[in-house]
Every structure is written in structure tokens, then in C-alpha cells.
Amino acid sequence: MNKQLKQFAIYIILSASIAACSKSTSTVVLPIAALSVKDIPADTVVGLSAQGAPITNGKYTFYSLEKNAIVPNTDSASTKWDIAFMATRIIINGGTSGAGQGGAFVYTGLFDDLKIIPADSVFKTDNAPTSYAITAGSGKGWYTYDGLNNLITPLAGRVLVIRTASGKYVKMEITSYYKGGATLPASASDMEKLTKQRYYSFRFAYQPNGTKMF
Amino acid sequence: MKKYFVILLATPAFLNAQRRLINDTLQMQGDSVVVTANRTERKLSNITVPVNIVNAKQIQQAGSLRLTDILKEQPGLNMTSGFGAGVQLQGLNPDYTIILINGEPLVGRTAGVLDLNRIALGNIKKIEIVKGPSSSLYGSEAMAGVINIITESAANIPLQASFRYGTNETIDVGINNAISTKSFFYQGFYNYFTTNGYSIRPNSNSRVTTPISRYTLNQQLKYNINDHSNIAVGIRVTDEKITNDISVSNGGATINSLGKEHNTDQNISLSLNHRFSNQLKTSFRTYFTEYNAKQDLITITGAPYYDLLNHVFKRLENQTDWNVSKEVNLIMGAGAVWEGVKSSRYDSEQIRRTNTIQYAFTQMEWTPWKKFIINGGIRFDKNEAFASAFSPKFSALYQLNEKHKLKLSIGQGFKAPDFRQIYLDFTNAAAGGYSVFGTAQAQQVIENLMRLGQIGTLYDSYYQLKTLKPESSTGVHLSWEYEPTQNSFVSVQLFRNDIQNLIQVQQVGAYITGAQIFSYLNIGRAFTQGVELEAKQKINNHFNLSAAYQYLTTGDKDQIATIKAGKVYTRDANGYSRLLLLSDYVGLPNNNTHKAQLKLNYSAGNGLYANFRMLYRSNWAVNNTNGNEVFDKGDEFAHGYISLHTSVGASYKNGFAWQTGCDNITNYMDPLHLPNLPGRTFFTTIKYQIFKK
Numbered sequence: 001m002n003k004q005l006k007q008f009a010i011y012i013i014l015s016a017s018i019a020a021c022s023k024s025t026s027t028v029v030l031p032i033a034a035l036s037v038k039d040i041p042a043d044t045v046v047g048l049s050a051q052g053a054p055i056t057n058g059k060y061t062f063y064s065l066e067k068n069a070i071v072p073n074t075d076s077a078s079t080k081w082d083i084a085f086m087a088t089r090i091i092i093n094g095g096t097s098g099a100g101q102g103g104a105f106v107y108t109g110l111f112d113d114l115k116i117i118p119a120d121s122v123f124k125t126d127n128a129p130t131s132y133a134i135t136a137g138s139g140k141g142w143y144t145y146d147g148l149n150n151l152i153t154p155l156a157g158r159v160l161v162i163r164t165a166s167g168k169y170v171k172m173e174i175t176s177y178y179k180g181g182a183t184l185p186a187s188a189s190d191m192e193k194l195t196k197q198r199y200y201s202f203r204f205a206y207q208p209n210g211t212k213m214f
Numbered sequence: 215m216k217k218y219f220v221i222l223l224a225t226p227a228f229l230n231a232q233r234r235l236i237n238d239t240l241q242m243q244g245d246s247v248v249v250t251a252n253r254t255e256r257k258l259s260n261i262t263v264p265v266n267i268v269n270a271k272q273i274q275q276a277g278s279l280r281l282t283d284i285l286k287e288q289p290g291l292n293m294t295s296g297f298g299a300g301v302q303l304q305g306l307n308p309d310y311t312i313i314l315i316n317g318e319p320l321v322g323r324t325a326g327v328l329d330l331n332r333i334a335l336g337n338i339k340k341i342e343i344v345k346g347p348s349s350s351l352y353g354s355e356a357m358a359g360v361i362n363i364i365t366e367s368a369a370n371i372p373l374q375a376s377f378r379y380g381t382n383e384t385i386d387v388g389i390n391n392a393i394s395t396k397s398f399f400y401q402g403f404y405n406y407f408t409t410n411g412y413s414i415r416p417n418s419n420s421r422v423t424t425p426i427s428r429y430t431l432n433q434q435l436k437y438n439i440n441d442h443s444n445i446a447v448g449i450r451v452t453d454e455k456i457t458n459d460i461s462v463s464n465g466g467a468t469i470n471s472l473g474k475e476h477n478t479d480q481n482i483s484l485s486l487n488h489r490f491s492n493q494l495k496t497s498f499r500t501y502f503t504e505y506n507a508k509q510d511l512i513t514i515t516g517a518p519y520y521d522l523l524n525h526v527f528k529r530l531e532n533q534t535d536w537n538v539s540k541e542v543n544l545i546m547g548a549g550a551v552w553e554g555v556k557s558s559r560y561d562s563e564q565i566r567r568t569n570t571i572q573y574a575f576t577q578m579e580w581t582p583w584k585k586f587i588i589n590g591g592i593r594f595d596k597n598e599a600f601a602s603a604f605s606p607k608f609s610a611l612y613q614l615n616e617k618h619k620l621k622l623s624i625g626q627g628f629k630a631p632d633f634r635q636i637y638l639d640f641t642n643a644a645a646g647g648y649s650v651f652g653t654a655q656a657q658q659v660i661e662n663l664m665r666l667g668q669i670g671t672l673y674d675s676y677y678q679l680k681t682l683k684p685e686s687s688t689g690v691h692l693s694w695e696y697e698p699t700q701n702s703f704v705s706v707q708l709f710r711n712d713i714q715n716l717i718q719v720q721q722v723g724a725y726i727t728g729a730q731i732f733s734y735l736n737i738g739r740a741f742t743q744g745v746e747l748e749a750k751q752k753i754n755n756h757f758n759l760s761a762a763y764q765y766l767t768t769g770d771k772d773q774i775a776t777i778k779a780g781k782v783y784t785r786d787a788n789g790y791s792r793l794l795l796l797s798d799y800v801g802l803p804n805n806n807t808h809k810a811q812l813k814l815n816y817s818a819g820n821g822l823y824a825n826f827r828m829l830y831r832s833n834w835a836v837n838n839t840n841g842n843e844v845f846d847k848g849d850e851f852a853h854g855y856i857s858l859h860t861s862v863g864a865s866y867k868n869g870f871a872w873q874t875g876c877d878n879i880t881n882y883m884d885p886l887h888l889p890n891l892p893g894r895t896f897f898t899t900i901k902y903q904i905f906k907k
Contacts, residue, residue, distance in 0.1 A: 110783070110791055137728060139721075139843075147648075149837060156791045156841040157783025175789030182789065186837045186850055187886050201789065 032205040032214045034111070035068055040200040042085035045132050054194050060084040060091065065162065065170045065206050067185035079165040085200055088143055088152060088177070090134040093165040095125030100165025104133040106141055107159040111173040111203070114159050117212035123163050134160060142174055149186035150193055152177045169212050248313045250318070250342040250362040252579065253351045254535050254545055262579075262609035263348075264691050264707055266290075268341040270366070275815070275825055277861040277875040277897060279345070279378070279386050279407065281333035281341075281363065282890075287811060287827060287859075289762035290345060290746050294804060295890040298329025304709055305343060305742030305805050306358035310629055310687070312348075314362040316448060318483050319355070321527045322505025322552075326632065332452050332479055334430040336376070336388035337403035339366045345709070347627025347689040349605035350591040353573055357627035357687045358711065365432060365448075366401060373904045380897030383410040388904075396438075403432040412892045424475075428454035432765065443488045452479040458511075471519070473511040480504055496534040503527045516546045519838045522558040525633075526566075527551065541581045545591075548574040553631040558660040559640040561655065567637045569630075585613040595628075601683050603628045618694040627689065631682035635717055635734040643708070647729040650719065651784040653682050656733040660723060668725055675735060683736050687713040701752035710743040739771040740802060758815040765808060768801035773844045784848050785840045798846040800835050806854070808832035821871075823863040831855060836887055854886035856880070863899070871901040 011139040042061050045054040062071040062081035079100040084091045092194040096103030103123030108113060124133040135141035175205050178184050179199040184192060205214045251261045258265065268284055274495070278284040284297040292302040305720050309326035312319055313333075314415025341363050348356040374390040385408050392401040408427040429452070436446040453826035458473035460623025481503035489495040504526045511519035531549030538544055551571040556563055577591030592606045607625030614620065631653075638652040639659065651659050656679050663669050693707035723731045751759045774796070776782050782794040792880055810830040817823045837850035861875030874897065881894040 098520050108781075110793070137724065137731070144838075144841060144843075146837065146839075151839070153839060153841045155783075157793075158791070173791060175785070182840055183841075186839070203790070 019095070031115075032207055034203045034205045036201075036203045037068070038181055038201045040070065040085065040202075042198045042200055043087050043193050044198045048194075056087075056198075058086070060086040065164055065172075065204060066166065066168065066205075066208070082164040082170070083162060083172075086089050087198055088131070088145075089136055090142070090160075091126050092133045092162060093129075095133070096128040097126040098165065101167045102133075102163055102165050104160055104162040106134060107161045107171075108157055109159060110157060111159050111171060111205075112195055114161070115214055117161055117169060117171075119212075120205055121161065123161075143177065146186075150190070151186065152197065153183045164206075169207045169214075170204055171214055172202055174200060174202045176201040226277075246340075248342055249364070250314070250344050250360055252260070252545070252577065253317075253533065253547070254543075260587055260611070262428070262587055262611040262621055264345040264621065264709075266345075266691055267345040268343070270339055272343075273335050273338060274873075275504050275823055275861065275863070276827065276859070276878075277863075277873055278335055281299075281330040281335060284335065284341065285330065285361070287813075287829060288343060289748055289811065290764050290809075292331075292806065292809065292831070293596045293890065294327070294663055295888065297324040297327040299331050300327035301330060301361065301888055302804070303343075303358040303361075304711065304744065304746075304764075305766045306687075306711060306713075306804070308483050310355065310357040310627070310685075312352050314352075314360065315450065315481075316365055316483070317362060318481065318499075318501045318503070318529075319352075319527070320479070320481075321503055321525045322477075322479055322507065323632065324507070324523070325634070332454070332477075332535070333363060334403075334405040334407065334426075334428075334452075335389070336405050337366045337390050337401070341365050345622050345707075346691045347605070347607065347625040347687055347711070349595075349603070349627040350593045350607035350625055351575060352578065353571070353593060353595050353605070354603075354617075354628060354684070357629050357685070358689075359575055365403070365434065366392070367399075367434070371903055371905070372899065375834065375903070376899055378899040381895035382412045382892065384408070384895075384897070386899075387426070399434075399436040401432075401434045403430070405430040406692070425457040426454055428452065432800045442490070443486070446483075446485045447489070448481075450479075453477075458509075459784045462704070471511045473509065474508070475509045477507045478505070478518075486496075490521070493537040494534070496532065499529070499531045499533070501527075501529045501531075520558060522556070522563055524556040524566075527555045528553075543579040545575075545577040547576070548572075550552040555637070557633075557637075559634070560637045561639040561659075562650075567633050569597060571598070572596045587611045594606035595630075597630060597684075600631055600681060603630075603684050603686070617697050619693070621691070621693045623689075623691045625689055626686060628684040628686040630684045630764070631717055634864040635682060647725070647727060648732065649725075649729070650732045653679055653734050660731065663725075669731075670724045670726040670728065672723040673721060676733075677736060679722065679733055682717060682734060683715050684714050685713065685717055687711050703748075703750040705746075705748045707746040707748075708744075709746065711741060713738070713740045713742075716740055737772075740769060741771060742766065742768045742802075742805075755819065756816055758817075760813045760815075761811065763808070763810045764806075766805060767807065769799065769807050770802060774799065777844065782842050782844055784842055784846055789840075794842065794844070794846055798848065800847060800849070801847045803835045803845050806831045806834050808854075820864075821866055822862075822864040823862065827859040829857050834887075852884060855882050855884070855888075857882055857891070869905060871903070872899065872902075874898040 040061060043056045043059055045056055047055040049055055059073060062076055062084045064071050064080055066081040079093060082093050082102060091097040092102040092104045095098030103125045105121060105124055126132050138145035142158050143152050145152055154174040154177060162170040162172060164170060176182055177197060179196040181201045184196060207214055246258050246267060247255050248258050248265055249255055251263050251265050260805060266288055273284050276284060276287060282293055285301050286293045290304050293415045294300045294308055295304050301311055303311045313328050329715045344360040346359060348360045352360055371390060371392050376388045378386040387406045389404045406429055411425045431451045433449045436444055438444045454477045456475035458475055485497055485499040485502045487497040507523040509521040529549060529551045533547035536544045554566040554568040556566045573593060573595045575593035581587050591607045595603045605626050605628060609623035612620045636652045636654045638650050641647060641649040673722060689711045691707060691709045694704055695705045697703050715736040717734050717736055718738050719732050720735045721730050722733045744764060745762045749761045753759060767903050777794055777796050777799055779791055783791045784794040784798060786792050812828045815825045832854040833851040835845040835849050836852050838845060839850045840848040858879040861873055863873030865871035877895045883893050
């Protein structure tokens with residue numbers, strides 16, 4: 001009994017000193033603050049044809065995660081953008097999509113739980129038109145499509161892990177595909193479903209130091 | 215036949231009027247005879263499984279026209295919309311309840327749903343609802359239970375005619391006539407129903423309930439060859455024409471279409487019954503039924519769309535009932551079924567897809583002592599097109615004393631894969647070009663498409679495709695019935711159904727265009743469980759009160775396993791993902807946790823009556839909106855609601871009767887989730903009958 005108690009005491013002291021030691025020696029890693037972005041248009045519906053079919057411009061919206069800003073379409077050939085959106089299609093600046101070092105994959109799990117990108121992760125690159133780093137299609141990549149009610153909903157528990165055009169790492173969670181930040185109710189009118197769709201809301205964390213830690 | 219009927223009617227000898235007093239007293243659990251539970255006549259007090267009986271008076275006083283009208287007011291049942299009105303029994307979908315008319319099954323289901331609006335109630339004597347798997351007697355489809363509609367067989371109404379007019383230009387005309395001599399019995403029923411339908415979305419050319427005109431004809435003949443033998447023929451025909459103008463929105467483009475549907479449902483049964491002695495009787499039955507559905511749709515753009523379904527079902531059966539002793543009753547039966555379906559949704563509408571079934575069943579009821587009844591049965595179904603099924607069942611009743619009764623039943627049920635799940639070959643050009651292929655040809659069709667370079671991706675599920683097994687369930691029902699006084703009745707029933715090998719539509723791949731390809735797999739495991747409470751109270755000679763409540767929980771066992779494994783996510787108020795907790799899970803969609811009803815009946819004693827009925831359903835999940843594949847509290851729900859109904863009427867000794875009523879008094883509407891519920895409607899019925907002396 002006495003011996004056990006002694007051992008326990010030693011264990012407590014030892015672990016306390018180890019903890020103290022590690023605190024003093026390692027550099028403190030502060031979590032990267034997540035930024036929220038709302039209602040980024042992605043080839044939104046600009047009108048209706050005489051038959052009532054939606055009309056869009058058919059253009060991507062380019063985005064710099066480093067600058068947290070939209071990049072003009074005139075810079076589409078540059079490495080100034082990291083990710084671009086057109087309806088449900090997402091492209092990454094790399095592979096067939098751009099001159100950057102970009103790549104990405106979809107991680108299943110929670111945004112906050114992803115503190116380190118696993119070492120064995122494979123970053124895919126765009127290889128249009130056969131495959132994309134972020135797979136399109138209902139239930140396959142980042143969203144599901146409800147054909148009955150004509151609604152797109154981002155899958156819960158999906159994190160887009162992105163390597164930017166300049167080789168930095170980003171984790172991103174898409175929260176909505178509709179203007180205002182929430183999927184419309186099924187009862188919304190067809191017109192509302194058409195005009196309020198193709199607006200991305202997301203949050204992301206950008207690690208500027210090149211490491212895979214957030 | 216019709217000519218014969220007219221001549222007979224015109225003969226005054228057959229117009230013997232008799233004054234029949236209508237007995238208005240409500241019997242608590244009056245000891246009526248039940249035929250469905252045991253496949254033979256048994257007193258309700260000796261039935262070992264949960265049964266509800268709806269009699270003609272209840273149907274008539276509720277002002278119900280179609281089977282759906284009355285079933286929605288029964289405890290434990292719920293009506294579904296989509297592909298017609300189906301019935302959900304203790305949380306199980308319409309596919310899993312067999313619908314019988316005089317013991318013979320109805321066919322012609324669309325997407326598993328048999329449209330119960332097809333069945334007119336004008337000549338119904340009673341409806342028996344047996345809850346719990348009953349495949350041990352009825353084979354496939356009797357997984358959740360059995361609903362048996364028993365037509366009038368009493369010959370004391372030579373002629374009865376009724377006319378009803380209601381909201382939405384709804385007209386119902388019915389004629390009942392019966393003729394009987396010592397050895398001959400004839401009954402005829404004719405019904406015409408028409409409605410202009412209604413549209414609950416403003417400015418819509420789509421009608422939620424479509425304009426319908428529907429004829430029903432029912433003829434029954436029975437001839438007593440001698441004191442021991444009789445021969446009976448039954449014919450039933452329903453013919454409906456539906457005008458269905460619809461608008462389909464696809465990618466913002468709206469296509470208006472003019473649709474015409476023509477459905478016919480006809481069946482004929484012939485039975486030869488012989489009683490060797492009071493202990494032994496046998497019956498040979500043949501049954502033929504055919505369902506034809508034709509749908510023509512012409513879009514404004516001129517593109518035609520056409521859909522055809524033809525389902526034929528033939529059966530030959532023998533059943534022998536043997537009362538071995540006072541304590542032991544035995545039932546034995548065997549039969550064969552030939553079934554065939556042609557459909558434009560299969561690869562060729564010219565080829566009839568067929569299945570044959572041979573089956574045998576037996577059931578023994580043993581009464582070791584007066585207060586204790588044990589019942590055991592088993593059935594074997596040998597299917598040509600898919601795996602065979604064994605369906606055992608055991609049930610028992612124990613009468614503690616005059617007031618208390620306990621019942622336990624444990625049974626297995628199954629539902630054979632239906633033709634569509636095996637042979638469907640359907641591509642919906644109107645809605646994005648998705649395809650659904652039945653399992654018999656899915657792999658071959660997809661391989662062919664692959665050779666043509668049309669397949670974009672194939673999923674793992676494609677490689678899992680194989681011959682479908684029947685879906686099966688195990689059900690346990692435990693009930694306690696209590697009659698404290700002659701005027702009161704209370705029952706509590708606990709139930710649980712475990713379902714295996716659920717057949718579910720699964721995406722197996724995609725075309726190059728991205729359009730989805732679906733097929734069917736035996737992948738699901740689910741359960742439904744709950745409590746059903748019923749209470750009836752005779753307040754005085756004029757008032758009766760009845761109440762019922764059902765608490766129901768359901769779940770997909772595989773989904774629960776993935777939730778427990780921490781693999782299912784949902785979103786918080788910010789739209790950020792979080793883990794889904796088991797407490798967020800709501801189970802299967804389209805199920806109400808709470809369902810209640812309250813009915814107050816008044817009878818003046820001189821033929822005048824009135825009633826007031828209140829039905830309640832709690833919220834139910836309708837749409838997955840938060841980005842996971844399961845239904846949870848963050849999804850879209852339809853609001854729970856209360857609907858109120860009333861009717862008042864009287865029947866007089868001279869044969870006249872009238873009734874007027876209002877359904878959905880509060881005008882509750884939810885066009886999106888309750889397309890079958892019109893707003894407030896009124897009706898008035900006038901009826902005249904000639905009584906036999």
C-alpha cells in the first residue's frame with residue numbers, strides 16, 4: 001500500500017515536471033483564426049429565357065484565400081487566385097486549371113478537429129474535364145442534390161483541404177450555397193430557388209507559414 | 215346480368231318493404247365474428263391477435279365514401295400521399311400491408327402503393343384490421359398486417375339507393391340491391407363517383423385531387439346446392455378516368471401537360487364450399503384479378519408520354535377447417551398463384567414478366583382450458599422468381615377474469631420483391647434523364663451502356679447487385695384489454711417490428727452526362743415500435759366517447775450504427791458542422807411520433823344521430839435539408855395538425871335517410887406536405903331503402 005502510494009507520488013511529480021518542461025521548451029502554436037465569408041456569387045442566374053430557362057454568364061468567380069478577396073476574371077491565368085466557383089463546380093489553381101501549385105481533397109470530419117493535415121494525405125489536382133480535385137456530383141464531393149425539391153445542400157462534416165497557388169495550406173468548410181447563408185426551405189418558390197442559388201458561404205483557416213498545422 | 219336485375223326489380227314481389235329498426239346502441243367490444251385473424255370464423259373475444267373492426271354503421275355515420283376516408287380515422291393507421299393514397303400501419307409503409315376484399319388480394323400497386331381511393335364503401339359490411347405480421351396465413355405483403363374488406367351478405371335490403379353531393383362538385387350515387395330465396399342469394403352494388411378535384415395552390419393549373427369519374431360494380435351470387443354445399447361467385451369491377459393536367463418545372467423551365475389516366479381493376483372469384491359435418495368443412499376457391507393502368511400525357515410542346523401497366527393475378531386454393539375436438543381446431547390450406555406483369559417501364563411492354571408461387575399453410579388453435587387459447591401457424595411459399603419464405607406465427611390469449619385479458623403474438627412476415635424491383639427499365643427523360651433498372655437486368659443493361667461509352671462512373675453498390683431476397687420482419691405484439699364495466703373498454707398494446715433485407719433504391723452509377731443510375735439492393739434494417747392506447751366509454755343512452763392514441767418510434771438500424779460510430783454530422787445554427795447525436799435522430803421519414811383521435815357520438819334513439827371527430831398528427835420529417843443522409847431534428851418537418859370532422863343525419867322507418875356533414879372544419883391546409891387534404895368540404899346525402907317484410 002505504502003509502496004503503491006509512493007509510486008503514485010513519484011508519477012505525479014514526474015508528469016508535472018515533464019509538463020512544465022515541454023511548456024518552456026516548445027514554441028506555442030496558436031490556432032489560426034478562421035475567417036467567415038458570405039454570399040460569394042458563383043455564376044448566378046441573371047435572367048430567364050423566353051421559355052423560362054435560367055440564363056447565366058457561364059463564368060467562374062476567382063478567389064484568393066491568401067488575400068481573402070475576389071480576384072478579377074482578367075487575372076484568371078495568373079497565380080493570384082487559389083480557388084474558383086461556378087455553380088456547383090469548384091476548381092483549384094493547379095493541374096489543368098491554372099499555373100499555380102494548387103491541389104485539394106475532401107476530408108471527412110469536423111473543421112475544428114482538423115489540426116494537422118495527415119502526412120499520408122494525397123492532394124489531387126484538376127484534370128478537366130474527367131476529374132477535379134474537388135469532385136462534383138451529388139453526395140460525392142461537397143454537396144448533395146435533392147432532385148425532388150431542386151435544392152443543393154453542402155454535406156455536413158466535410159472539410160476542403162486546399163494547397164494554394166503558392167503552396168500554402170488552407171482548410172475550408174462550405175456552409176451554404178444560397179444567398180443569406182442557409183439552404184432554402186423546400187417550400188420556397190421556384191423563382192426564389194433559381195435566383196438565390198449559387199452564392200457560396202464558407203469559413204476557412206489559412207496557414208501562411210507553409211506548415212500543415214492549423 | 216344487368217337485364218336480369220332490372221326485371222327482378224320490377225317485380226313487385228321483390229319489393230316487399232319491411233321496417234327494420236336500426237339498432238343504435240354501441241356495443242363496447244360486442245362479440246362480433248372475425249374472419250381475418252384466423253382465416254376462419256371466430257368470435258372476437260377468442261381472437262389471440264390485435265384486431266380492429268370497423269362496422270357498416272361507423273362507416274356510414276362518418277360519411278365515408280372511399281376506403282381512405284375511414285382508415286385515416288382508425289388507431290395505428292396513417293394515410294400517405296404520392297402514387298395514390300396508401301395506408302401506413304404502425305409505422306410501416308403501404309407496401310407492407312395486404313389489402314383483401316372478402317379474403318382475396320387486390321393487385322395493381324404503383325411504387326408499392328395500392329390506391330385505396332379505388333375502393334367504394336357503399337356495400338361494405340365491415341372492415342377487419344389485423345395488426346402484426348400475418349404471412350403465416352396470407353403470404354407476401356402481410357408484413358405489417360392485413361386489412362380485409364368484407365362486403366354485405368345480408369339479404370334484408372332488396373333495394374337501397376343513395377345520392378350525395380359535396381364540395382368540388384363531388385357526386386356519389388350508389389345502388390344496392392339484394393334478392394334471396396331459400397337456396398339463392400344475390401347482391402348487387404353499383405356506384406358512380408365523380409369529383410372536379412381541387413387545386414390548393416393558387417393560380418395553378420395542376421389539381422391536387424384530379425378530376426375523376428369512377429364506376430364500381432359488384433355482383434355476388436350464392437347458390438345452396440344442398441344443406442351442406444354451396445357455390446358462390448363474386449365479380450367486382452372498378453373503372454376510373456382521371457384528367458391530370460400537370461406542370462413540371464425543370465431547371466426553371468415549366469412544361470404544361472395534358473394528362474389522361476384510365477385505370478381498370480376487375481376481379482372474379484368462384485368458390486365451392488362443402489360442409490362434411492359440424493366438425494369438418496372445406497372450400498375450393500379460384501380467383502382472377504387484373505389491373506390495367508394507362509396514362510397518356512401530352513405536353514404543350516407536343517411531346518407525348520405514355521405509361522402502361524397490366525397486372526394479372528390468378529389463384530387456386532383449397533382450405534379445410536377441422537374441429538378435431540372441443541379444444542383443438544385445425545386449418546390446412548394449399549394453393550398456387552400465377553402472376554404476370556406487363557409495363558411500358560420494363561424493357562418491353564410486350565413481354566409479360568411472370569412469377570409462380572406454390573404455398574401451403576396450417577394453423578392449430580388449442581384451448582387447454584377455457585381462459586387460455588394458444589394459436590400456432592406456419593406457411594411456406596415457394597417462389598419461382600426469388601427465394602422461398604417460411605412464415606411462422608405464435609399467439610396466445612389469457613383471460614385473467616371477466617374484466618382483464620392479455621394477448622401475445624409473435625410472428626414473421628415477408629414481402630416478396632415486386633416486379634418493378636426486378637424488371638424496371640425506366641429512364642425519365644423529363645427530369646434530368648436519370649434511370650432506374652430492376653435487378654434482373656441492371657448489370658446487363660449497364661454493361662451494354664458501358665460498351666456504348668455512356669457510363670461515367672460505377673459505384674461499389676453496382677458490384678453488390680444480385681438476386682433480391684424477400685424483405686422480412688419479426689413482429690411482437692403484447693396487449694392488455696380491460697373492461698371495468700359494461701360501458702367501458704380500455705386497451706393498451708405494445709408493439710415492435712424488426713425488418714431485415716429492406717429493398718432500397720440505391721444509386722449504382724452515373725452516365726457521362728452526370729445523370730444518376732439507380733437499382734435495388736437488399737440493404738436496409740429498420741424497426742418500428744410503440745404503444746397504442748384505446749378507450750371507449752358509453753356516457754349514457756345518447757352519448758358515446760372513444761379515444762385512441764399511438765406513440766411511435768422508428769429507426770434505420772444501419773444509420774443508428776453510423777451515428778453511434780460518430781460518422782454522421784449535422785449543422786449548428788451558424789451552419790458549422792458538428793457531430794450528430796443519437797438524441798437528434800428522428801428515425802424514418804413520414805412517421806408521426808404522436809397520433810391521437812377523439813370521437814363523440816350522439817344518438818337520439820329515434821334514428822337521429824350526430825358525431826364529432828377530432829384527429830391529430832404530430833410533426834413528421836419530410837426532407838433532408840442539413841447535408842447528411844439521415845433524418846434529424848435539423849431537417850425539414852411538416853407541422854403537426856388537428857383536423858375536425860362532423861356529420862349529422864337521421865334514418866326513418868319509412869326507409870328514408872339523410873346525412874349532412876363537414877370535413878376539415880378548420881380548413882387546415884398544407885399543400886406541400888398534405889396534397890391529399892383539401893380545405894373545408896361539405897356534403898349532403900339522401901338515401902332511400904326498401905325493407906323486406
